[in-house]
Amino acid sequence: MDYAGEGHRLIFNDRRTGSLTGVQDVVSFDENQVVLDTNMGLLTIKGKELHLSRLTLEKGEVDMEGTVDSLAYSAGDAYRRSAESLFARLFR
Helix, strand or coil, X not given: CCCCCCCCEEEEECCCEEEEECEEEEEEECCCEEEEXXXXXXXXXXXXXXXXXXXXXXXXXXXXXXXXXXXXXXXXXXXXXXXXXXXXXXXX
């Protein structure tokens, strides 16, 4: 899915709630780590009790809750070439 939005924005309040834009795909998630493919590369969010409370990939938006310990960006080119959407795999 190609997100054609305005750009990438990341806002977290008190490391407990956050909203992101520019999200193209959810690569993986569990309560300790969320990996998102954004238009600025792969974003890995680590923490505790992480939950995606709202996911709208058509608009490239994600809201999440939990305790965020770290955020890290990396190049997502290999993922984009070789992997398919987590949700595409779930809903086959």
